[in-house]
Amino acid sequence: MQEKDLIKNLKSLKQIEPKKEWVSLTKQEILGKEERIPVLTFIFNHKPAFASATLFSFMVVTLVLSYNALPGDTLFPVRKTTERVELMARLEKAQDLVIAQRRIEDLKRAQERAERNMEPVVAEVRTTISEIARVAKDPEATQQVIDMDREIKSLGVSYDSQEVEELYKREVEAELERLKETSLTEEQEEQLEKAIELQENQEYAEAYEIVLKIGY
Amino acid sequence: MSSLHQKFSKTYDKNLKGIYRFIYFKVNSEQIAEDLCSETFLRAWQAFNRDRNHFDREIENPRAFLYQIARNLVIDHYKQKDRTRTANIDDVVLTDQSPSPEERAAISSDADNVKLAMQDLKQEYQDLIIWRHIEGLSCKEIAKITNSSHGATRAKLHRALTALKEKVEEA
Structure with a gap:
């Protein structure tokens, strides 16, 4: 393609416009x-x-x-x-959490429609949750993000987000440290071993579920 | 309507399509382009309201101001995309590579090939080609946006066009 044709083709791309x-x-x-x-x-x-x-x-x-x-x-x-x-x-402090909750509601509504294209819905959920996970610092916010992630997974939607993974890692590390100092039954000790093994394999969300089951 | 609204309204009307195209050619998805484009104007409007004097200074060249916001948002978008990957839904392609029906009717297949080849160029070359050859900005204005000299801009533009030509021929 000659340079003049290339430029002509580039100019023609100006015809692409957003919807009125x-x-x-x-x-x-x-x-x-x-x-x-x-x-x-x-x-x-x-x-x-x-x-x-x-x-x-x-x-x-x-x-x-x-x-x-x-x-x-x-x-x-x-x-x-x-x-x-x-x-x-409104200067609402928890605005990102509110929006994330709305995206989960969108996900539920979209799942109810059989013919619905789920790609953009899941992409929005993933982006929103990752963003709030990135800024979640205090325990309350961390817990809310983890609860949302678990709710999404309970809907059969699985996705990978480094930010959410990081929150699980943080929570699991803290909980395991605490449990190691606690008196546990034999069954709980077994569960704890399993959670530590999962943590070592960097399967933090799975480790978190077991930590919850231990019940402390 | 206040003069503030009128001024911003004119800026919106004059620049919306150019900003939309600039983003669209980089993300190759109508939906993402719409999101980032509205975010660009929302941020500009917030800046306008926050500090009108500041905005007046920046808006000495409103187009450059908007392109800078848009460029940063596209960079953030790709950073975000790199950070978040899907697992079970990892085959989901977030960008729609195929042209929309409207777009198919508007541009030739050669032009579509050029558009696709442009995706393989580095961001800086993409920016220069979009600004100069699609949006028709002068080298002087591009130099202002990129904060570089007129001569350097012309040289880079030449290299960008050569690189695009090679990509089109490779395809």
């Missing part, structure tokens, strides 16, 4: 209520009351539809943006 619907909805979500879409400009200028009602209805419909959107749906980016804006506005 997504462009206007994203702008609405970012700029909020004060932003107006062009088709409504005339109405806004001439019939303020009607315009307000129209805009309100439009926003309500969009938000309601996006509220039920799942990863992979056209309106899902709108829902994600809405959640971010909403939670930032």
